[in-house]
Structures are given as C-alpha cells and as structure tokens.
Amino acid sequence: MKIKSLSLAIISATALLSGAAQAYEAGDFIVRGGLASVNPDVDSGNLYAAGVEQSDSKVDVNNETQLGLSLTYMIQDNIGIELLAATPFSHKLQGKGELSGLGEFAEVKHLPPTLSVQYYPMDNSSLFQPYVGLGLNYTTFFSEKFINGADATFNSLELDDSLGLAAQVGFDYQLADNWSLNAAVWYMDIDTTGTFTDGSNNDYKIDVSLDPWVYMAGVAYRF
Structure with a gap:
C-alpha cells in the first residue's frame, strides 16, 4: 500500500508539474509588458555654427521611463520573432562644455520600435x-522644441530618425499556465543629427550617438 500510494503521489506530482511547465511552443504568441527605462550612453560631437566647429560644445541626454510592450510569435519551439513598442519617451537635452550655461535647453520625444x-x-x-535576440531598431523623433x-x-x-542594430537578453519565469515574470535588457545603436536655426537664420548642426541601454521588467502572457 505504501509503494502504491507513493507511486500515485509521484505520478500526480509529475502530471501537475508537466502541465504547469508547458512553456513555449511553435505557434504561441507572447505579450510582455512592464516599465521600460531608456538610459542613453551619449557620445556627442561638437556643435557646428554656420559650418564652423565650436570647440568643446556638446550635449547630454537624460534617462526616461515609460510603459514598454512587446509581442513575440514563436515560429519554432526555440525561435521567436519579437516586435518591441512603447509609449513615447520624452528626453531633455542639456548643454555640456561651452554649452553648459544653457542647462536643459530642449525637449524631444521618440519611439523606438525594434x-x-x-x-x-x-x-x-x-x-x-x-532568451537572446538580435534585430533592427528604428527610432523616430518628434515634438522637438526648445525650452x-x-x-x-x-x-x-x-x-533625424535612426536605423541601427539592437541586441537583447532576457528571461521569463513561469508562474502559472499562461503567466510569467519577465525581465530584459536591450542595447540599441541609435545615432542622430540635430539641426536648428537662430533668429538671424544662422544654421546649427550637431551629431550625437545615443546608444542606449533599455531595461524592462514586468509580466508575460502566453496565448
């Protein structure tokens, strides 16, 4: 009787675990959502005024956190295609070096679909x-303004909008049949050129590499 009871217990436990542990299979959709933080690793060139380079006149860009969302379709048990989206991120541009007296002088919004x-x-x-991922990021900037x-x-x-490579690592930990905890990080190659004018119609230009690390933590749902 003890052996029979133990066998039944092992069979029951195995059945429960195998049912709970059915993770991802070909044909599954996985929606992930949570807080996403964009942390630019800024490498700024110098400002050009009327075509003349201004010494030590650079910019910096602050971090920003918004709601992140991604959708993955599993084309095989081990391979998926993911589209990353988010609500618009808003960043402040701050002067550095000879431009430090400007402080936070501009604001811009962007969307980084990947x-x-x-x-x-x-x-x-x-x-x-x-999981690991490799793909393309397209970042579009809008609502640029001086402040x-x-x-x-x-x-x-x-x-200017940007097109570049993106790489990611992440994980899901299954909590129930369809629900998991999720955490992920991306590195994105984002380069842009900012242009503007002044009241005398002088042209200004500055090249900036943003190359942010993007961190997201939240939940995943499989269907």
Missing part, C-alpha cells in the same frame, strides 16, 4: 526560459 529574432535555448518543459528660454534665441529644432 524587430528581433529570439532564441530560447531551454527545453519547452522548463519553467525558466532565458527654458532657449526658444527666445533658437528655433526649428529637428532630429
């Missing part, structure tokens, strides 16, 4: 599902 191929190395019976008095001198601020 399409990636993901690889899931674990068997689909694992509750823990790490804090800089708008009295400068106008017509525009930032």
Whole structure:
C-alpha cells in the first residue's frame, strides 16, 4: 500500500508539474509588458555654427521611463520573432562644455520600435526560459522644441530618425499556465543629427550617438 500510494503521489506530482511547465511552443504568441527605462550612453560631437566647429560644445541626454510592450510569435519551439513598442519617451537635452550655461535647453520625444529574432535555448518543459535576440531598431523623433528660454534665441529644432542594430537578453519565469515574470535588457545603436536655426537664420548642426541601454521588467502572457 505504501509503494502504491507513493507511486500515485509521484505520478500526480509529475502530471501537475508537466502541465504547469508547458512553456513555449511553435505557434504561441507572447505579450510582455512592464516599465521600460531608456538610459542613453551619449557620445556627442561638437556643435557646428554656420559650418564652423565650436570647440568643446556638446550635449547630454537624460534617462526616461515609460510603459514598454512587446509581442513575440514563436515560429519554432526555440525561435521567436519579437516586435518591441512603447509609449513615447520624452528626453531633455542639456548643454555640456561651452554649452553648459544653457542647462536643459530642449525637449524631444521618440519611439523606438525594434524587430528581433529570439532564441530560447531551454527545453519547452522548463519553467525558466532565458532568451537572446538580435534585430533592427528604428527610432523616430518628434515634438522637438526648445525650452527654458532657449526658444527666445533658437528655433526649428529637428532630429533625424535612426536605423541601427539592437541586441537583447532576457528571461521569463513561469508562474502559472499562461503567466510569467519577465525581465530584459536591450542595447540599441541609435545615432542622430540635430539641426536648428537662430533668429538671424544662422544654421546649427550637431551629431550625437545615443546608444542606449533599455531595461524592462514586468509580466508575460502566453496565448
């Protein structure tokens, strides 16, 4: 009787675990959502005024956190295609070096949609599902404007859109049949050129590499 009871217990536990541990299979959709933080690793060139380079006249860009959202379609048990989206991020531009007296002088919004191929190395019976991804990021900038008095001198601020590579690592940890905890980090190659004018119609230009690290933590739902 003890052996029979133990056998039944093992069979029941195995059945429960196997049911709970059905992670990702071909044909599954996975929606992930949470807080996403964009942390630019800024490498700024110098400002050009009327075609002349201004010594030590650079800019910096602050961090920003918004709601992040991604959708993955599993084309195989171990391979997925992910589209990353978010609510618009808003960043402040701050002067550095000879431009430090401007303080925070401009504000810009952007959206960074990213399409990636993901690889899931674990068997689909694992509750823990790490993954890596590689893809393309397209960042579009909009609502560029000068602030804090800089708008009295400068106008017509525009930032070029950017297309570059993106890489990611992340994991899901299954909590229930369809729900998991999620955490992920991306590195994105984002370069832009800012142009603007002043009241005398002098042209200004500055090249900036943003190359942010993007961190997201939240939940995932499989259907």
